[in-house]
Amino acid sequence: MKARYRYMLEHSINSALSAIEIYNKPDFREREQVFCVLIVVAWESLLKAKILKDSRNKLVSLYIKDHHRYKRNRSGAHLTIGVEECLQRCSLPPIVKENILQLVTVRDAAIHLTAESPTLPYLTFALGAATLRNYAKLVTKWFNLSLNEFNFYILPLGFAYPFQTISMADLSREPEDIQSIIREVSARQHKGSTQNQGFHLVCELKTTLVSAKKITDATDIVAAIDPVATDGILVRRDVNLIDQYPFSWTQIWKRLKADMPSLKQTQLNNFIRQHKIKGNSKYSAYNYRNKQEEVRGPGPATSVIYNDDAVNFIADGLSRIVQPVG
Secondary structure (H helix, E strand, O other), X not given: OOOHHHHHHHHHHHHHHHHHHHHOOOOOOOHHHHHHHHHXXXXXXXXXXXXXXXXXXXXXXXXXXXXXXXXXXXXXOEOEOXXXXXXXXXXOOHHHHHHHHHHHHHHHHHHHOOOOOOOHHHHHXXXXXHHHHHHHHHHHHHHOOOOOOOOOOOOOOOOOOOHHHOOHHHHHOOOHHHHHHHHHHHXXXXXXXXXXXXXXXXXXXXXXXXXXXXXXXXXXXEEEEOOOOOXXXXXXEOOOHHHHOOEEHHHHHHHHHHHOOOOOHHHHHHHHHHOOOOOOOOOEEEEOOOHHHHHHOOOOOOEEEEOHHHHHHHHHHHHOOOOOOO
């Protein structure tokens, strides 16, 4: 017989997939508001599944207590705790809680009044793209379940402007709930504190305009489709190597060790070697000191630098191998 928390976990994943499917439809009215409603349902169910798992599947762990009894609704069923109470009971990074609560604010506005606003599409994409990354990471960490088989992302369906460029006149036309979110997220962007230990408050969409001459000459932009990747079309602009691969091995080690205290250096090195991450341009690059060294090829002293994809791939893989402390 399947454990109760497993039913709750499946309900959560199905709700998240439904939110993604609706958001990614070519034409769906109120897509942003419906996405926020469903993704909050997915989060609440995920948190309840974690509480159930930790309490050995005791349903009373989710019931709302009223003195010596448990509250019931008008049909006689037990009332269960809401998403905010779940957030209090589960150990979550503060940035993940903040991301979820901002989505709850949009959800509440959508249900009780309307969250319609000129900025809502960009706001939902920024919060939603981040929340899906956080969600997938916690599903793996808590339940040892990978979501790699699903297309677990939302698409940027239109262009908009970052929160920092919104004028006071623009902001005054937004509903009060949306104004509050924009101000808070904008302040965090200015401080550069929208991510922490692999979790995100928002994911920003950045665009760059180039001249038609550069595009037709193909001197500045390289576009290609990777047949083995699920990322679709990859558009890359030539930039400094250190900008493409900003992390050293030491930086990756410190970040992963903070998330997985029982991780050993040998486990990290073995994972990098087994998955051939070194020398794979999708994840890393050799940082040669001079042209002669580059012609000779990588040696024991040649440093390797890594990108965000490498960090996420390694973290996802090791989280299923490394035993949690305690």
